[in-house]
Amino acid sequence: xxxxxxxxxxxxxxxxxxxxxxxxxxxxxxxxxxxxxxxxxxxxxxxxxxxxxxxxxxxxxxxxxxxxxxxxxxxxxxxxxxxxxxxxxxxxxxxxxxxxxxxxxxxxxxxxxxxxxxxxxxxxxxxxxxxxxxxxxxxxxxxxxxxxxxxxxxxxxxxxxxxxxxxxxxxxxxxxxxxxxxxxxxxxxxxxxxxxxxxxxxxxxxxxxxxxxxxxxxxxxxxxxxxxxxxxxxxxxxxxxxxxxxxxxxxxxxxxx
Amino acid sequence: xxxxxxxxxxxxxxxxxxxxxxxxxxxxxxxxxxxxxxxxxxxxxxxxxxxxxxxxxxxxxxxxxxxxxxxxxxxxxxxxxxxxxxxxxxxxxxxxxxxxxxxxxxxxxxxxxxxxxxxxxxxxxxxxxxxxxxxxxxxxxxxxxxxxxxxxxxxxxxxxxxxxxxxxxxxxxxxxxxxxxxxxxxxxxxxxxxxxxxxxxxxxxxxxxxxxxxxxxxxxxxxxxxxxxxxxxxxxxxxxxxxxxxxxxxxxxxxxxxxxxxx
Numbered sequence: 001x002x003x004x005x006x007x008x009x010x011x012x013x014x015x016x017x018x019x020x021x022x023x024x025x026x027x028x029x030x031x032x033x034x035x036x037x038x039x040x041x042x043x044x045x046x047x048x049x050x051x052x053x054x055x056x057x058x059x060x061x062x063x064x065x066x067x068x069x070x071x072x073x074x075x076x077x078x079x080x081x082x083x084x085x086x087x088x089x090x091x092x093x094x095x096x097x098x099x100x101x102x103x104x105x106x107x108x109x110x111x112x113x114x115x116x117x118x119x120x121x122x123x124x125x126x127x128x129x130x131x132x133x134x135x136x137x138x139x140x141x142x143x144x145x146x147x148x149x150x151x152x153x154x155x156x157x158x159x160x161x162x163x164x165x166x167x168x169x170x171x172x173x174x175x176x177x178x179x180x181x182x183x184x185x186x187x188x189x190x191x192x193x194x195x196x197x198x199x200x201x202x203x204x205x206x207x208x209x210x211x212x213x214x215x216x217x218x219x220x221x222x223x224x225x226x227x228x229x230x231x232x233x234x235x236x237x238x239x240x241x242x243x244x245x246x247x248x249x250x251x252x253x254x255x256x257x
Numbered sequence: 258x259x260x261x262x263x264x265x266x267x268x269x270x271x272x273x274x275x276x277x278x279x280x281x282x283x284x285x286x287x288x289x290x291x292x293x294x295x296x297x298x299x300x301x302x303x304x305x306x307x308x309x310x311x312x313x314x315x316x317x318x319x320x321x322x323x324x325x326x327x328x329x330x331x332x333x334x335x336x337x338x339x340x341x342x343x344x345x346x347x348x349x350x351x352x353x354x355x356x357x358x359x360x361x362x363x364x365x366x367x368x369x370x371x372x373x374x375x376x377x378x379x380x381x382x383x384x385x386x387x388x389x390x391x392x393x394x395x396x397x398x399x400x401x402x403x404x405x406x407x408x409x410x411x412x413x414x415x416x417x418x419x420x421x422x423x424x425x426x427x428x429x430x431x432x433x434x435x436x437x438x439x440x441x442x443x444x445x446x447x448x449x450x451x452x453x454x455x456x457x458x459x460x461x462x463x464x465x466x467x468x469x470x471x472x473x474x475x476x477x478x479x480x481x482x483x484x485x486x487x488x489x490x491x492x493x494x495x496x497x498x499x500x501x502x503x504x505x506x507x508x509x510x511x512x513x514x515x516x517x518x519x520x
Contacts, residue, residue: 155343249353252353
């Protein structure tokens with residue numbers, strides 16, 4: 001098939017892939033003869049059912065609320081922290097080992113501690129999301145500052161720019177493309193972690209939906225419905241945050257393609 | 258030589274970097290002497306990697322000399338100074354700012370109206386009118402260098418330090434940029450210290466050409482080019498100056514040896 005229109009192709013190709021996946025899914029369920037695992041159609045009915053019961057909107061809102069808080073707190077802490085670590089050598093030397101020890105601890109491992117500290121309410125998942133996303137943001141911001149081209153710094157110093165001005169007018173904008181990449185990765189992780197956190201620490205949200213649907217009557221159509229919604233919202237979040245990369249102030253940082 | 262000290266005054270300047278073994282530092286500059294008078298256009302030429310950029314970076318305040326005296330306008334150079342702006346080889350403009358924001362970068366302390374006026378003036382001078390809102394990535398290499406030159410001029414720098422500013426440009430663009438630079442220099446009465454490895458470029462531009470040796474670099478000889486501008490590239494005086502510099506650098510252009518840039 002020849003497709004000469006790039007826009008048509010950009011829609012058609014993924015649509016075909018999704019259709020093929022759904023077909024394969026459908027036939028594999030049918031062939032296996034399982035009566036627990038749902039077909040795509042049953043999942044779609046499950047999503048409709050959740051929508052009619054008002055649970056879908058409620059759970060999506062709950063999950064997005066937690067991600068929003070945890071993620072924005074992580075940006076608010078991670079970007080300034082990363083800028084400071086990237087710029088001040090002694091701050092890097094003092095703090096980097098601690099960060100590198102905390103970073104590999106899975107947010108899941110923090111769940112018991114989070115419940116101990118914050119109990120069963122929104123604070124625990126927000127804390128977990130914050131923990132999960134603050135490190136990628138900090139590390140990518142630090143690296144962005146450390147890898148900044150020397151020529152920008154020299155030019156700025158030549159024009160007498162220093163102190164807070166230097167951060168605002170040169171270091172931050174020079175690091176911004178790489179910061180955005182880190183923020184984008186962090187949002188993906190945040191969305192991963194909210195589901196895990198909701199399975200244990202709260203009783204609302206898409207993660208809770210999945211664990212609840214399984215425990216209360218093995219409703220696997222609702223389990224998979226929850227998974228599909230998580231995937232779709234993850235896609236939307238990534239599309240939204242990718243728009244940051246199209247701003248003129250940062251486009252220079254992403255190659256010419 | 259007049260009694261007053263030259264604007265740029267370098268005497269007995271050494272620069273060494275730590276070598277691979279601790280006891281043997283690498284000497285890049287050795288006993289360099291250089292003087293540039295106000296309003297003069299001086300080119301520094303030398304083989305690639307000889308340390309001429311290092312010298313310019315020391316004079317510009319980005320590096321410190323290991324030994325010797327480096328004074329500009331009577332004061333020892335300790336840091337870069339907004340009155341003396343460096344033009345880098347490439348990518349010196351800020352890619353997150355538009356052309357006009359780049360040109361106005363050094364003018365933030367001035368009132369908005371004056372800033373706009375100066376930006377407009379210098380954007381026009383370097384021939385970029387119509388590109389004010391463009392970003393550097395949308396411009397060619399030559400246009401980006403023009404932005405950088407305009408940024409330096411707009412900040413009202415008394416001195417321009419230019420480190421092979423046209424080195425990354427294609428041949429025709431380079432010729433055009435040289436002619437434009439001379440025109441701007443004549444209009445603005447700046448002092449220019451210009452580093453290049455291109456002998457032809459040096460002879461086309463400079464009042465004096467300072468020829469440096471291989472590493473550790475020192476000033477071998479200074480050739481005065483007393484020719485009217487714009488220069489006729491076939492004039493006997495031009496050819497004589499060029500051949501003189503080739504000879505100092507150990508190249509015989511008429512002996513069937515390699516001509517052009519000694520790389």
